[in-house]
Amino acid sequence: MPISRRQLLQTTSASALLASIGQQAFAQAHPPQLDTARIITGFSAGGTSDVTCRRVATKLSPGYATSSVVVENRTGAGGQIAISYVKGQPADGSTMLQTPxxxxxxxxxxxxxxxxxPVADLAPVSLACVFDFxxxxxxxxxxSVKTVPExxxxxxxxxxxxxxGSPAAGSTPHFIGxxxxxxxxxxxxxxAYRGTQPAMLDLLGGSVSAVSGPIGDITQHLASGKVRILGTSGTKRSRFAPDxxxxxxxxxxDMAFSEWFGFFLPAKASHEVVARLNAAMKQAIASKDVVDGLAGIGLEAMSSSPAELxxxxxxxxxxxxxIVKKIGFTADA
Incomplete structure (x- = not known):
């Protein structure tokens, strides 16, 4: 049967539409390979948050981003600047947040x-690690002062x-103190400091008497002989400070507290983009280099699913x- 010009155009248009839909579906299910990616942390270089980012970043390239994955320290406002920055970035997986x-x-x-x-602006991806203070x-x-009561x-x-001192006003270490x-x-x-490392420098210099912070930020200064850990915050003794x-x-x-670091994307990231980064994160966090590297600074490497996070x-x-109500602290006072 002869096909009219109208039928041919309709058939061609329908085929083009189906092809377009198919391409979109494929693109959603298979996000394009990234050339570069960034991990944003709200804390200063040398601290546990920064080191965690850098350890993981080395394992995300070339698998997740072919060229490189770099770490940016956007410090200030106790981590708020970094989170605020990431929420407005493209949701293609190229910019991720790591935060306590x-x-x-x-x-x-x-x-x-x-x-x-925290819920509406961010898409959970994976845990990075857990730790005590x-x-x-x-x-x-x-x-002569050897215990916390003393x-x-x-x-x-x-x-x-x-x-x-603590790494930020309103942080878990702040509330422990x-x-x-x-x-x-x-x-x-x-x-309040912009991270634990600046606080530790003031502790070593004698301008602040005590510091409450991630145990790994403290243990790295024990060799100086000027720092003494009086207590840890876990439910049991830390393997990084067993004595x-x-x-x-x-x-x-009621003074048992631990914390975690997590990786997030902007909220509009698709399920497929989140899943791709989660798979890459799980592999990176499970690698021996990351596990051993984080253990060296008092952190237990641990990943999760987006739903678990x-x-x-x-x-x-x-x-x-x-707890906040009991303390009565408000940052707006």
């Missing part, structure tokens, strides 16, 4: 208004030196609500 949990689970309780929504003192505190007693008797002070009914002046008793062991009840985010956000 505090900025996502605690900040919503202490800020009346954040420049980002340490509470350490430096040259400003007498060598430090609290010394701080009460020496108000001029009753202070501690605040809870210690509240439970001991003393005043400990909090000094140091936990806060709970020292009679400080989303559930952990929800659970920890709910857990911190009553």
């Amino acid at each position: 949990t505090s900025m996502l689970t605690i900040y919503p309780h202490i800020y009346k208004k954040l420049p980002y929504d 340490g509470f350490a003192v430096g040259p400003a505190v007498p060598a 430090f609290l007693a010394w701080a009460k008797a020496n108000p001029a030196g009753a202070n501690f 605040a809870l210690l002070a509240k439970n001991a009914d003393i005043t400990l002046q909090h000094v 140091v008793p936990t806060l709970v062991e020292q009679g400080l009840k 989303a559930e952990l985010l929800k659970k920890d956000t709910a857990m911190w609500a009553p």
Whole structure:
């Protein structure tokens, strides 16, 4: 049967449409290979967040990005600047965020208004690691002070030196110090830094008495002989400081805290883009170089599915609500 020109055009148009739909479906199921990618961290170079990013980045190229994966430190506002930056980036997988949990689970309780929504603006990809915190003192505190209760007693008797630093106001380390002070009914002046490493430098210099921070940020300074870890925050002793008793062991009840770092993409990232990065992350985080490298700075490498990370985010956000209320801290005050 002869085909009319109209029928031919209709058939051609339909074929073109089907081909277009097929190409779109293929593109969604198989995101294009990236040339370069970036990992954004809100904390300074040399700290545990930065080192985690750099360890993982070396394993994402050339598999995830053919040319390179670079790390950018966008510090400030306790990690908020980095998160705010990433949420507005293209959702093609080329820009990812690595952040500690505090900025996502605690900040919503202490800020009346954040420049980002932890759930609406970010797409969970994978856990990176978990870790405990340490509470350490430096040259400003007498060598006779060997436990956290002894430090609290010394701080009460020496108000001029009753202070501690943490990597950010409103972070888990900040609240550990605040809870210690509240439970001991003393005043400990909090000094917020842009990451734990700047705080450690001031601790070594004697301008701050104590630091609450990731244990790996502290243990790397023990060789100086100027830093002493008085307690760790886990439910059991840290394998990175086995001789140091936990806060709970020292009679400080309800003082067991750990934290995680996680990788995220902008919220509009497709399921396929998230899945591709998750697969690459799992492989990178499980590699011996990353596992051993993170262990060297007090971190336990651990990946997850996007759904597991989303559930952990929800659970920890709910857990911190009553703790923040107890402390009474607000960043807007």
